[in-house]
Amino acid sequence: MNLKKVLCSVLSAAAFAASVNAFAALPSDVAGTRYEEPVRVLNALKIMVGDDNGTFRLEDTITRSEVAKMAVHAMGMESAASKASRASNFKDVPSSHWANGYINVATSLGLLKGDGDGNFRPDDSIMYAEAMTIFVRATGYEEAAKSKGGFPNGYMTAGTAAGLADNVKASAGEDITRGNVAFLTENALEANLMEQTGFGPNSKYEITDKTLLKDRLKVQKLEGQITSAGGASIDGLQAASDGYVRIDKSLYKADGDFANLLGFNVVYYLQTTNSGDEVVTLAVPRNGQNATVEITPELFSKVTTRGENKAIEYFRSETTTQKNVAEIAADAVMIYNGRKIDFNEDKLDFSDREGSIVLLDTTKDSKYDIVFVNEYKNIVVDSVTSSNKIVDKYGSGTLKLDDSVDFTLKKGGKDINISELREFDVLSVYESEDKSLYSITVSSNSVEGTITSKDDEGVYIGGERYKIAKNYTELLEVGVKGTFYLDASGRIAAADTTSALSSNYAYLMNAYTNSGTEVSSFKLYTKNGETKTYNANAKIRFNGTTVTAASAVTSLVSDGAAKKQLVTFEENSDGMLTSINTAVDNSSTGKVNKDKFTLNHKLDDAVYDADLSKLGNVRVDSRTIVFGIPNDSTEYEILDKSVFEDGQSYDAHVYDMTESYTARVIVLTNSALVANADSPLAVVKQVSSAVNSDGERTELLTALVDGEEKKLYAADDTVLEKDDDAQLEAGDLIQYKTNSKGEIVSVRVLFDIETKDTEASEEPVENLKTIYGKVTKKFTDSINVTVDDEDEANHTLSEDVKVYIVDTTLPRNNVEAADAGDIRAFDDDEGNRVFLKLYKDVVEEAVIVK
Numbered sequence: 001m002n003l004k005k006v007l008c009s010v011l012s013a014a015a016f017a018a019s020v021n022a023f024a025a026l027p028s029d030v031a032g033t034r035y036e037e038p039v040r041v042l043n044a045l046k047i048m049v050g051d052d053n054g055t056f057r058l059e060d061t062i063t064r065s066e067v068a069k070m071a072v073h074a075m076g077m078e079s080a081a082s083k084a085s086r087a088s089n090f091k092d093v094p095s096s097h098w099a100n101g102y103i104n105v106a107t108s109l110g111l112l113k114g115d116g117d118g119n120f121r122p123d124d125s126i127m128y129a130e131a132m133t134i135f136v137r138a139t140g141y142e143e144a145a146k147s148k149g150g151f152p153n154g155y156m157t158a159g160t161a162a163g164l165a166d167n168v169k170a171s172a173g174e175d176i177t178r179g180n181v182a183f184l185t186e187n188a189l190e191a192n193l194m195e196q197t198g199f200g201p202n203s204k205y206e207i208t209d210k211t212l213l214k215d216r217l218k219v220q221k222l223e224g225q226i227t228s229a230g231g232a233s234i235d236g237l238q239a240a241s242d243g244y245v246r247i248d249k250s251l252y253k254a255d256g257d258f259a260n261l262l263g264f265n266v267v268y269y270l271q272t273t274n275s276g277d278e279v280v281t282l283a284v285p286r287n288g289q290n291a292t293v294e295i296t297p298e299l300f301s302k303v304t305t306r307g308e309n310k311a312i313e314y315f316r317s318e319t320t321t322q323k324n325v326a327e328i329a330a331d332a333v334m335i336y337n338g339r340k341i342d343f344n345e346d347k348l349d350f351s352d353r354e355g356s357i358v359l360l361d362t363t364k365d366s367k368y369d370i371v372f373v374n375e376y377k378n379i380v381v382d383s384v385t386s387s388n389k390i391v392d393k394y395g396s397g398t399l400k401l402d403d404s405v406d407f408t409l410k411k412g413g414k415d416i417n418i419s420e421l422r423e424f425d426v427l428s429v430y431e432s433e434d435k436s437l438y439s440i441t442v443s444s445n446s447v448e449g450t451i452t453s454k455d456d457e458g459v460y461i462g463g464e465r466y467k468i469a470k471n472y473t474e475l476l477e478v479g480v481k482g483t484f485y486l487d488a489s490g491r492i493a494a495a496d497t498t499s500a501l502s503s504n505y506a507y508l509m510n511a512y513t514n515s516g517t518e519v520s521s522f523k524l525y526t527k528n529g530e531t532k533t534y535n536a537n538a539k540i541r542f543n544g545t546t547v548t549a550a551s552a553v554t555s556l557v558s559d560g561a562a563k564k565q566l567v568t569f570e571e572n573s574d575g576m577l578t579s580i581n582t583a584v585d586n587s588s589t590g591k592v593n594k595d596k597f598t599l600n601h602k603l604d605d606a607v608y609d610a611d612l613s614k615l616g617n618v619r620v621d622s623r624t625i626v627f628g629i630p631n632d633s634t635e636y637e638i639l640d641k642s643v644f645e646d647g648q649s650y651d652a653h654v655y656d657m658t659e660s661y662t663a664r665v666i667v668l669t670n671s672a673l674v675a676n677a678d679s680p681l682a683v684v685k686q687v688s689s690a691v692n693s694d695g696e697r698t699e700l701l702t703a704l705v706d707g708e709e710k711k712l713y714a715a716d717d718t719v720l721e722k723d724d725d726a727q728l729e730a731g732d733l734i735q736y737k738t739n740s741k742g743e744i745v746s747v748r749v750l751f752d753i754e755t756k757d758t759e760a761s762e763e764p765v766e767n768l769k770t771i772y773g774k775v776t777k778k779f780t781d782s783i784n785v786t787v788d789d790e791d792e793a794n795h796t797l798s799e800d801v802k803v804y805i806v807d808t809t810l811p812r813n814n815v816e817a818a819d820a821g822d823i824r825a826f827d828d829d830e831g832n833r834v835f836l837k838l839y840k841d842v843v844e845e846a847v848i849v850k
Helices: 015-019 038-044 064-074 078-086 100-108 128-138 141-148 152-160 178-190 211-214 497-501 548-557
Strands: 194-198 204-207 219-229 244-247 248-256 265-272 276-283 291-295 300-305 308-313 325-334 339-341 354-360 368-375 378-382 389-392 399-402 406-411 428-429 438-443 448-456 456-459 464-466 481-486 491-494 507-515 519-527 530-541 545-548 563-571 575-584 598-609 625-628 637-639 649-655 665-668 682-691 695-705 708-713 733-738 746-753 761-763 767-780 782-786 793-796 801-805 815-818 832-838 842-849
Touching: 038 178, 038 276, 064 100, 064 128, 064 178, 078 100, 128 141, 128 152, 128 178, 128 244, 141 152, 141 194, 178 211, 211 219, 219 248, 291 308, 291 325, 300 325, 368 815, 378 491, 481 497, 481 761, 507 548, 507 625, 519 548, 530 548, 530 563, 545 548, 548 575, 682 708, 682 815, 695 815, 746 767, 746 832, 782 832, 793 842
Parallel strands: 248 276, 325 368, 406 438, 530 575, 625 665, 801 842
Antiparallel strands: 194 204, 219 244, 219 265, 244 248, 265 276, 291 354, 300 308, 308 325, 325 339, 354 368, 378 389, 378 428, 389 399, 428 438, 448 456, 448 481, 456 464, 481 491, 507 519, 507 563, 519 530, 530 545, 563 575, 598 649, 625 637, 649 665, 682 695, 682 733, 695 708, 733 746, 761 767, 767 782, 767 832, 782 793, 801 815, 832 842
16 A cells, blocks of 8 residues: 555654644645634634635735625534525625635524615725624624624623633724634634523523533534554554544544654544544644754764763753753664654664754653654755656765655645656655655755855855765865755755856857956857857966966967967956866776866767767767868858767767766867758758848748748858859758758758759768669559669658648649659659658658649
């Protein structure tokens, strides 16, 4: 059985502090206010809830319809309200109004009335005296109110005497707030009801021992100790199963999760349903009946003894040397990560652990009789497999979360799915000793910046100190810049220093110092595909050291020319270059260097494997930046993973490789910027002059690609040309290559429409073949084709094959999409032929040429 709803909330780093706010879905703006108790009760009984944004709006006023609903619900008349919602008794309350049924019941009971003109004014705010009047009537004190002068003073006096005004801070003639109505309603639930006991001339009203809570809602307010919840038990009996809670020796159904109150002495609300089931709807710690202390690793001093009992010595705070001693009862129960275990003294030693110990004294003898040990270990997500295995980024193994284990996965206090996990998420895993339960807190919190100093306690980033989690064992030095990922306790559990160190890549094209102005300049081709020349300040940072810009130029120049290479750089708000870095050369070893900009590999003729997304042994992913650097600097391009073609070899330099052997940057040193063999055909419809989005004059290609018309700008006005420098024209068949802006940078002409009478079979590049000839026979899923009347060959046409028609006999609109049914055997009068594009011997596209 997979009890994914089990919540061991005592497993948080602040277990008890968190538990006070966790056992009822408390609106976010109520926690820590005086309204906590009434809001909890009304929330649990569904009399009054927060809004869709999770807030209660304590200081907002409340409407007549809302108070009518609360009173009807408090009187146990929910069912009657549902039935009364069909008819409308007021002109301004249609039957579709959410409170129509409540208003009808409330007015029929005389709790409140309309305005005499047939209206109810459901959205009007309500005064304190009016709200008091409603609840005075609901609790039976109306006759007492009338005898004391009626509305408003009589009702205020009678209600106050009955206890309805306790904790309400409002003036009778002012609009009452939602927070004060919460107190008023809770008081009404527990007030002794007044009922008529004599009739006629001897009519008499008496205060009874009945209450709305007990006698109308069938809810008892009781006291006891939660002895089993959330799969754990403290009393030696079998643990209550999911959906149940044991209080003292009694087992009840649970409307909610009470695992975070295991062991606590509580006040609980027990409701008897129409079917006779007893359900605990709410439990809260009894005031003065539970003493707790939480001891984190920072506060832990040592395990000691007091008399014959074990004890824990701990610091009062992280900033003091003063200590306290917490004595543990001889018969104390130990709960380790949500499951009861035999008492184990070793578990008390928190000098080298992460999490916390929470001690609970339920007997008021200053000895802690329940010990919650909440110990976690971090896993940093590297990847999640299809079988729900979570792979740790630092090699501590995998965590498999499937139907064979009970687990919770929470982020920000809310359940999430495994599919929502992302790389560098930090999982703080609380694993029970028997490995039957995993409670996991997910953190995506991170901090970016540079480590400015460090001490024995941690490192400083942006003026804040961050401790280092035990799972992160790599050295973090002063000056390291990166993104640091935090666990549930705010400790650094992972670091991605490469991403910040080398985020601003560029290819150095030139560096020089002007002899007249002595200003040093650096010409860079940036990762954004721009060629820019940056002037530098007199002094800059060069490879981490402050030097003159001129000396940096000298270091980058050899034999009068700049050494062209990949660099990282930074500029200020004025566009002046402030730092430049060359790569540490680890290419002889391939070693990963997470803290410095690094050249990891120089690859020669490395073969790309598309299935593995690997160039040689180096992984390439969608985030890898590819610099295409041919000999001609005017053809530099920024590319991506799509530049690589399966089975093709490349010369490349690999930079800032991660521990998973994934390249951050690749520089293709033999980049030809040609279309891949498997690129789709583009059937040219038109080439026209145009101005691109940057305002530059160029050419625009209109073509059919993948069966649809597509328009693409050329990088310049020399790209869309045939081998003889003639411009492409309608009917030409090409493949093209685009840059990072989506502009065409090169074309491969596979068929020149001017040669439509010349049959041929060619192999332009490896794995790519073209056939242009006559169809001699056609079958259901294949055709026979001959080239220059030589031997026939049969070619299969799959259902996915793309087919086009180029009809040169038409003066316009002579290029269009078609299907395989349009292919016909050769006819001398029509002169129709077919062009086939094959990739790895499979026909992918066909063009009928007439």
